[in-house]
Amino acid sequence: MHEAHIDCDVAIIGAGPAGTALATHLARDKKRVVIFERESFPRFRIGESLLPLNLALFRELGVEDELERRFIRKYAANFSNDDGTKQSRFPFANALNKEFPYCYEVERAELDQVLLDNATGHGAEVRMGYTVREGIEEGGRVVGLVAVKNDGSERVTVRCKVVADCSGRAAFFGSRLGLKRDVQLETRTSFFSHFENVARDPGDREGDIQIVAFEHGWFWMIPFKGNTTSVGMVVTDSYLAKRKQLQLGRPEERGQHDESTAAVAGAAAEINDAFLAATIAQTPYVRERLKHATQKFPARTIANFSYVMDRYATDGAVFVGDAGAFLDPVFSSGVFLTMKSAQLVAEDLRDAFANNDFSASRFARYEKRIRGAQAIFLKFIKGWYDPAFVDLFFAPRNFLGLKTAITSVLAADLFDPRHLWRLKLRIRLLFALANLHRRTLRRSHGGRSLVQKMAV
Numbered sequence: 001m002h003e004a005h006i007d008c009d010v011a012i013i014g015a016g017p018a019g020t021a022l023a024t025h026l027a028r029d030k031k032r033v034v035i036f037e038r039e040s041f042p043r044f045r046i047g048e049s050l051l052p053l054n055l056a057l058f059r060e061l062g063v064e065d066e067l068e069r070r071f072i073r074k075y076a077a078n079f080s081n082d083d084g085t086k087q088s089r090f091p092f093a094n095a096l097n098k099e100f101p102y103c104y105e106v107e108r109a110e111l112d113q114v115l116l117d118n119a120t121g122h123g124a125e126v127r128m129g130y131t132v133r134e135g136i137e138e139g140g141r142v143v144g145l146v147a148v149k150n151d152g153s154e155r156v157t158v159r160c161k162v163v164a165d166c167s168g169r170a171a172f173f174g175s176r177l178g179l180k181r182d183v184q185l186e187t188r189t190s191f192f193s194h195f196e197n198v199a200r201d202p203g204d205r206e207g208d209i210q211i212v213a214f215e216h217g218w219f220w221m222i223p224f225k226g227n228t229t230s231v232g233m234v235v236t237d238s239y240l241a242k243r244k245q246l247q248l249g250r251p252e253e254r255g256q257h258d259e260s261t262a263a264v265a266g267a268a269a270e271i272n273d274a275f276l277a278a279t280i281a282q283t284p285y286v287r288e289r290l291k292h293a294t295q296k297f298p299a300r301t302i303a304n305f306s307y308v309m310d311r312y313a314t315d316g317a318v319f320v321g322d323a324g325a326f327l328d329p330v331f332s333s334g335v336f337l338t339m340k341s342a343q344l345v346a347e348d349l350r351d352a353f354a355n356n357d358f359s360a361s362r363f364a365r366y367e368k369r370i371r372g373a374q375a376i377f378l379k380f381i382k383g384w385y386d387p388a389f390v391d392l393f394f395a396p397r398n399f400l401g402l403k404t405a406i407t408s409v410l411a412a413d414l415f416d417p418r419h420l421w422r423l424k425l426r427i428r429l430l431f432a433l434a435n436l437h438r439r440t441l442r443r444s445h446g447g448r449s450l451v452q453k454m455a456v
């Protein structure tokens with residue numbers, strides 16, 4: 001095996017949106033950046049519906065025109081109950097901030113390639129097909145890493161000022177340091193595929209994401225430019241257990257935790273497909289839209305996806321994007337939080353380089369700000385699984401501006417001091433009203449929600 005040595009400013013593990021956005025910021029700051037990516041691009045990834053404030057990040061990176069050319073605009077998120085009789089549409093133009101009324105629905109293989117090309121175009125180096133195997137530690141701090149070419153022909157030892165862990169759910173450092181904590185939600189497993197000929201709404205509504213609540217979880221339908229739509233479901237543990245009655249087995253016990261692996265063939269794929277198809281058949285709104293649809297590849301599955309690290313840095317290394325935390329995807333917050341993290345880490349790194357200090361405390365500002373936004377999303381995610389909150393979510397009127405506040409959260413407008421205080425105030429009010437509504441439901445509706453088929 002050939003031994004190579006590299007000295008650089010920043011070594012990045014992973015070429016997802018976290019790694020490539022960070023690499024672009026740093027390359028612009030004239031830092032020597034090397035990204036190591038274990039897969040070959042383009043590669044499949046889930047995470048296809050993007051939030052409006054992501055547009056500001058794309059603009060900053062200089063890729064907006066390219067995305068506009070390739071992807072369909074998403075002007076709103078539409079939520080419905082299982083048969084579509086109750087619907088609530090949130091056009092982003094109605095958010096507090098009018099600057100970003102849309103974003104895009106994207107095939108991630110394509111988006112991630114655009115972001116990678118942008119990073120290399122700005123001067124970042126990339127080693128594709130290299131898996132980072134270990135971090136190098138000296139005196140209690142990370143000072144580099146070791147990566148091995150997947151064909152076994154080369155081993156690269158890297159010495160750097162700081163390692164950015166952008167390894168996604170693999171969470172390279174967080175897993176090794178035992179920092180990962182589960183976020184306790186009942187819905188933890190997802191099944192998904194791409195379909196052709198799924199019915200869509202006309203005009204500007206064509207690009208809407210459709211989120212459909214049903215008794216055991218929820219579906220997404222994300223339309224791409226052209227004729228393909230991503231369809232997936234996120235289900236509760238108890239529903240997953242019921243699959244045994246359907247004689248479908250438990251695919252997550254077969255080691256399929258990574259959507260990008262090709263290990264989804266054979267019996268396990270049939271089980272995933274059957275489970276997805278059976279649940280679609282029980283959900284009228286989704287069934288109707290998929291009446292003439294054909295599935296493009298066997299359904300894939302990801303289990304146990306919500307977690308958060310106890311901290312987002314260690315001396316000499318910072319965890320960015322999913323490597324720091326991942327929350328349930330119902331509000332499509334993942335890519336935005338990931339790329340926002342990259343922007344905030346780049347800011348902290350400017351100070352770190354100016355002071356030649358790469359200790360964990362240098363990233364405190366990043367951690368505080370990103371945790372603040374994650375906390376708001378987590379409140380909403382937990383709300384989504386609380387039928388009393390869901391009833392308010394589906395309320396048709398913009399009572400006390402609450403619908404505007406929800407729209408702003410759905411747009412991810414969580415960092416702008418001009419709106420944030422107003423938004424936080426309305427969020428508090430929203431949850432206070434949900435508590436009152438819960439009591440009313442218990443008293444006079446036999447504990448049943450008006451929209452969801454779940455008891456409060």
Ligand SMILES: Cc1cc2nc3c(=O)[nH]c(=O)nc-3n(C[C@H](O)[C@H](O)[C@H](O)COP(=O)(O)OP(=O)(O)OC[C@H]3O[C@@H](n4cnc5c(N)ncnc54)[C@H](O)[C@@H]3O)c2cc1C
Nearest residue numbers: 014016017018038047048049132167168321322329334335
């Ligand atoms: C079911 C589901 C649905 C989702 N839906 C949405 C959505 O609609 N909208 C949205 O915004 N987000 C969504 N997400 C979240 C989104 O997928 C992630 O937040 C986003 O991909 C995180 O980007 P990242 O760069 O941190 O990680 P990733 O995109 O996962 O990239 C990490 C990269 O690191 C590489 N890597 C890992 N380990 C190593 C190693 N040791 N050496 C070298 N390379 C390595 C991987 O190959 C990968 O390419 C969803 C997630 C799930 C689970």
